[in-house]
Amino acid sequence: MPNDQTQDTRRTLTLRDVSEASGVSEMTVSRVLRNRGDVSDATRARVLEAARALGYVPNKIAGALASQRVNLVAVIIPSLSNMVFPEVMTGISDVLEGTGLQPVVGVTNYLPEREESVLYEMLSWRPSGVIIAGLEHSAASRAMMAQAGIPIVEIMDIDGQPVDSAVGLSHRRAGRQMAEAIVASGYRKIAFCGTQMPNDFRAKKRLEGFEEALRRAGLSLLDREYYSGGSALLKGREMTQAILARNPDVDFIYYSNDMIGAGGLLYCLDKAIDVPEHLGLAGFNGVELLDGLPRRLATMDACRLDIGRLAAEIIAGKRPNPGKPEIIELFPTLQPGDTIRQR
Amino acid sequence: MPNDQTQDTRRTLTLRDVSEASGVSEMTVSRVLRNRGDVSDATRARVLEAARALGYVPNKIAGALASQRVNLVAVIIPSLSNMVFPEVMTGISDVLEGTGLQPVVGVTNYLPEREESVLYEMLSWRPSGVIIAGLEHSAASRAMMAQAGIPIVEIMDIDGQPVDSAVGLSHRRAGRQMAEAIVASGYRKIAFCGTQMPNDFRAKKRLEGFEEALRRAGLSLLDREYYSGGSALLKGREMTQAILARNPDVDFIYYSNDMIGAGGLLYCLDKAIDVPEHLGLAGFNGVELLDGLPRRLATMDACRLDIGRLAAEIIAGKRPNPGKPEIIELFPTLQPGDTIRQR
DNA sequence: TTGGCGACTGTTAGCGGTAACATAGTGTGG
């Protein structure tokens, strides 16, 4: 029986309790607790004291229903465990901090049907906005968002048609850019390692852009390897080993994310492979983990913090034209690190 | 103007709209949408069709207020970016999946005042349960939880007095155990690397236990180093370097988490330091990242998945004595890896 | 025929707040 710190029978408190305890009307209590409207200092003090003494916690459910206002922002992302979304979340929280708005996270695990149900669930709480990763959604999801009558910001990607606003970068272009840099550095036998996930559209677009640029240079991928599940670092090692076993003459490996790239790098160092002369490596995301590696992996910063910030600003109406849909493209910078030949 | 897929003026739909569209009462619509009570198949079909056609999304705010039931579980954790809580979240989600309950995450950044406000905010939505990291909370936070009249599960730690239920491990014991293993392996000049954060109570308890066991063995810490912010991997390198510079004869470094431990390991490999003969290393958490490292860092598995699972089971009433407070202690296993001498 | 039961649908009264308006004090200038 953990819960009997206070006097009487357990019953959740309402405004009425505070009202009775402080001798004013419920309305006045409500005003005090929300800092809204004129209340005399004396009354205010009395009410606050009573509320504190009782341990009253307002019921936002009732408040939201009555006021038709909900201070929640739905944030829908595919995963929490890959170091990319936590940073986006940080950007969102930073901006929302002072606005009275609160982010609520939903995770889809890269499953469209799960995204649909998470979205439905969240919309049923009538949030003031939605921030959702990616531009690819089921028809039902798109319809829900379009209907919702609240600002929607699709983040990470801008290769496609958003429902409302979008903040992100062109992954196709990012892939292209990386391929161009690689080719310019003289690499010719290029392989790819990525995730198995069919619904990681952004990784897919990067690969598309990458292959397109290779094609233009008269090249094509020599080999490719996919993984799913498990420790990304370990998978990076294993895939690298597999590729090099099949194609000893491969001179560059492009990884769909930094984590497997780091695994590949560690593998090469273990095997004393000459990076970047004999073999070049590159990842994607610019995760801070890379800073601690023995050598700096080439990567592209995905602007995660800015994406989070800007998305939150759109929702919070902090942009120049509040309420107007915006499409904001960010331009990731290529960080060549120590794993691409300089020439 | 992204939102005008449907006919008329934008106005959010209510049960009444569906009721009118399908020619039955609101109550019947409500019953259909919740799958509650008897409704004829014909009516059910008609209602579902109407709801689908209109794109109706129920208003849970109203529903929750009327039914006094909220399918939300508040999950309050210090951080998302350290690989430990995402796994706890996975455990929670797995269990909550089929129960109709939904986790809602709040992040405190290891700040007690932020924890208090996040908790207040979450309780004001009247969730059906709270899962919160740690046993150390402000008096106000403890009071709120005790008052809330819902199951509360404090996770990760059991060295202390929970408000209601608790699932976790003894970090003090974990530290002690690691120290004993280290001493048993013959190490004597032992140093420590940890986080600066004064509110990471669990790391602090591990260190306390560690030092206590050292004391019993007639030893004490030779040196210690703290960090805050930045890439943990990099900080691990730097701290290791600093310690070895100050005390070249240190023969073991205990890290408060795996990430800085991994950084230390990479540093030692770079410098061709003989691990574990000349210098032993150990971390804490058992993060899967370690699998990809050139050598397996000694660590202790923190049972994160199980903690999440069990906490969720308590909230969901899936334990033998539903509703009864429980204190569940888990026992982490020491994984000696390749960075402690075997003898 | 009548009563009763089961299957289905409707009605009523809130849930705990807040918007909007109403009302009670309080001073102020003409």
Added chain:
DNA sequence: CCACACTATGTTACCGCTAACAGTCGCCAA
């Protein structure tokens, strides 16, 4: 000394949905 503008507080009517209860209808046993 009263009309008038304020300030501080109270009243009323919902917000959109659901619990609880109240029908209605068809059918079958007595």
